[in-house]
Amino acid sequence: MSKPFYKGRLSINKEKSSPYWMVTFQGPDGKMRRRSTKVPVNGGEFEGDRITAKLAERLAYQRGVQIACAEAEEYQAHNNVSVRTWCDGYVMRKAALVSEDTARNARTAYKHFYAYLGTRADAPL
Incomplete structure (x- = not known):
């Protein structure tokens, strides 16, 4: 780059x-x-x-x-960062600040979000 x-x-x-x-x-x-x-x-x-x-x-x-x-x-x-990569990084940064249950719920929510986006989840942010 x-x-x-x-x-x-x-x-x-x-x-x-x-x-x-x-x-x-x-x-x-x-x-x-x-x-x-x-x-x-x-x-x-x-x-x-x-x-x-x-x-x-x-x-x-x-x-x-x-x-x-x-x-x-x-x-x-x-x-140059995909939506999926940015969101995964966000969840990892926030996981250190919240309980494990909250982090798990966030990962599940993003998994549903990626399913909704389909191939657009790998598009640039």
């Missing part, structure tokens, strides 16, 4: 209600997303270094690309 890269539109902008640069980009599902870069708009202290406002803007753009790539990678990872 190749590492995804961001190839869509991406912009950074200031928002009155936030001291940080915001990034706006098109997510892998086609919807527009808006996230905070956690880079201060006016510069100052950032990750242990003093930065200028101009450097903060460049760092915010780089951080925005990283955020967009991370979401694309997560989306791609979910598209």
